Amino acid sequence: MAAPTSRLLPRALRASQKCSFRPQNTYLLQCLDDASDQGEPGHDVKYTTDLMPHLKRDSRFGELTKEHIDFFKQTLVDDNAIIDGVTKDASNDLEPFNRDWMKKFRGRTKVVLKPKNVDEVSKILKYCNDNMLAVVPQGGNSGLVGGSVPVFDEVVINLTRMNKIRSFDEVSGILVVDAGVIMENADNFLKEHGHVYPLDLGAKGSAQVGGNVAANAGGLRFLRYGSLHGNVLGIEAVLPDGTIMDDLSKLRKNNTGYDLKQLFIGAEGTIGIITGVSIVCPQQSKAVNVAYFGLESYEKVQQAFKEAKRQLGEVLSAFELMDAESQKFVHKKTEKKRPLEGDYPFYCLIETSGSNGEHDNEKLEKFLEHVMGEEIVADGVVAQDDTQIADLWAWREGITEAIGHVGGTYKYDLSIPLKDLYQLVEDTRARLESKGLIGDDKPARGVVGFGHMGDGNIHLNIPVPKYVKEVEEALEPWVYEWIQKKNGSISAEHGLGVAKKNFIQYSRNETMVKLMKQIKQLYDPKGIMMPYKYV
């Protein structure tokens, strides 16, 4: 391959071990010993009901008794299938299932059930429904909206022990797994067979396939492989009354009736528990390239994105946006040499993944030549090896952790039509500045914007040493109203959970909310699934 001919010369990036900012399998336990990076800064995790005092336990739900526990023990005969905090003290054992990894949400469950097959799920869920016991299904507990932990004493049905890969067809790429398979395990298995899981996200080391589907997770491969609504081919789920819905098709196409499985994608466990998933997986790309560049305006970012789509077409696999402030936070935290020498208001990270490295390099170089020549991009670097790829990605993936070191963060995960995507960050900054709330000695330490430009999905983060009412009142409901005016979404990929339950009307009209409540009523007439959450 010829050396790059553009002004954009690859620079040696400081080699370092691959950064990992992702919650791994062991992450949850680490969090329990370290209360500094999320949640109410400087404190142990408060109960969700302290954070949200308007939430009241619904008295229709029964309280757990020894009799209930006896039924669960008869039904789940394996050792370790039950953590019983009813007939004995099991607070420590229950704690990891009561709180989320961000340490923002904390419930008071007294029992965790870990069924190992769909029949067990069916039996215990039917029993809960018959006995009016509220239920929270739980996967890897890596959600961001408090969806996977109880609020009060809901029964936690944890899918961790349903962790079998059921089948894989190398010709069609169709994988069928238990819902509790950890996505990184699925991805590793697939890589041994020349394929990849069609989804990638920070929490891959703990997030489970069923949870991905229940939450309709987006993540880093969305731009290339699209939504789970397109990739999930079948679902096995248990309805609240114990009905097993076996819709675990291994077919790409099946036009025989309503596609009911779609309702379960993004339902966050409110109408049933997903126990199995059939999903089509793409071939693994042989070649991956990453470039990082600086741009002078959001106008130029949009031009660069349009050109990237046009010129990189089928090999473009990520187009991520990071603003200047986000990169300052990462720099301050890591003290690493910055990829570019100059300062720019915007930075983008582009990734290509394809079946032929030489071709992909050529396309990327041609694209870079064009965007540099046209002065769309001001400066840039291209990674020369896997270490440099990891280093460049760290400037994107490290933002959340770097910001977290301030103390707490007001986080918003938003979809906005592309042309207005960054305007929100500017408007938020102006608003907080006009109120005198931003500065090194002020309640807010900055306003940061970054995200999946390719998907029209931005993360707006406002780091604060501690959560204060002034900042919160300046932000909410103002941010949601702003989103509503632009016909955006107040939750692009994180879901509603308990955190955003009360804000759905900013993204969905009254009719839609009413129609959603009909569906909830249809599948869960007693309302035992995830009360206090979702619509």
Added chain:
Amino acid sequence: MAAPTSRLLPRALRASQKCSFRPQNTYLLQCLDDASDQGEPGHDVKYTTDLMPHLKRDSRFGELTKEHIDFFKQTLVDDNAIIDGVTKDASNDLEPFNRDWMKKFRGRTKVVLKPKNVDEVSKILKYCNDNMLAVVPQGGNSGLVGGSVPVFDEVVINLTRMNKIRSFDEVSGILVVDAGVIMENADNFLKEHGHVYPLDLGAKGSAQVGGNVAANAGGLRFLRYGSLHGNVLGIEAVLPDGTIMDDLSKLRKNNTGYDLKQLFIGAEGTIGIITGVSIVCPQQSKAVNVAYFGLESYEKVQQAFKEAKRQLGEVLSAFELMDAESQKFVHKKTEKKRPLEGDYPFYCLIETSGSNGEHDNEKLEKFLEHVMGEEIVADGVVAQDDTQIADLWAWREGITEAIGHVGGTYKYDLSIPLKDLYQLVEDTRARLESKGLIGDDKPARGVVGFGHMGDGNIHLNIPVPKYVKEVEEALEPWVYEWIQKKNGSISAEHGLGVAKKNFIQYSRNETMVKLMKQIKQLYDPKGIMMPYKYV
């Protein structure tokens, strides 16, 4: 670019004008004058109720009166918005809306309504619901299962006049259109803006976007761009009670509640009428390549497909399978020189679409070198220009028409796990042979298999000079039972309509059918939408 180095030398294919086997806008009217290629051969189109005498008109539904017509006239004030066969004789004008393009299905509607906006749809649908008038929504009337024409005297609500492109965003590729926009018009509009409609199919000249979505159409770009469940971002629909469901999101990601629009994708108009669609459209590929080759066994076809996925990866846009018999029919009909000299039991057509023609050529040549060298593929040709591309595609797209010239065709559109995909054709052939039903002077003139290999979707066709009970009894329910044993689908991309209503149980279990009926009951409690059809 270097000349191909493999044994596979491009040959000059006979140039010809681009073949069109697709129903165009004018096709419907032509059909009315030509009763030879489909339907009961040699006869004019029978009424659906003659074909299916078990269907009885539901007496709950009102009969149309002058009073109803007066309401429709007051509501739809434009000229030509109503074809009124109630207060006057309008048989000729109604006929194109009463029969399908295959001339297999024919109803007896007395009124066709052509609203021009969602408010008009809402008013007339609410009126029909209030007055117990049965309704059939109709788009381009290009369906294959009799879904878009009435069975008895249902009111036809035709979307043709809702034909506006509402918006297009060149950066995100998001198109919003009225449901009645013809897909070819959408595609042409998009091409002017460097994009394509994510779906392509034979009936593109008459099929409408709303119909595509209602039928969950698959077609030729499915392998590359995936399912409409992934590509459709929003839907505007009118429920039977007149409620306007405005879920016309222009966002790639929106995780705020149940994704209700998904229920309407593939619902075939049974729970409401789609009036608007938001859909994400891919960039137009600059380069297209097509290769056609012969293979010695289905085992080798599978190997070739696996290699194509592996080596062509992101540029592979079609992998179509045609058996020897299908190609003989095309040859007999067109008398064109065949692309390859030898005879093979299987032929495949591969298409690549990418952003760089040189790269794509290189990938394709390398792939062909490999599959020829490994003797996976026996012989092949690569198209050298657009004319040759069209000529090669004609050997795939011309099958349906070529078979049609025998008289009638028993058609099955099936999804089958890839390893067993062709076994069905062989088993069907053996079955009909063992019964002495195949031959030049026998009731069946062959058993033909072809289809979208890349999607696990095969079309099984049995051409007959006339429909006879012996053949039908040999095929049904045997074909459906065969599909059931393999966990396949009895309708991969055509839907249920009236033709397959009674066979759903071969592809969906009792629980799923029950859950589907719940959805129908929820949205259409009076059952006015498409009675006699679907689940």
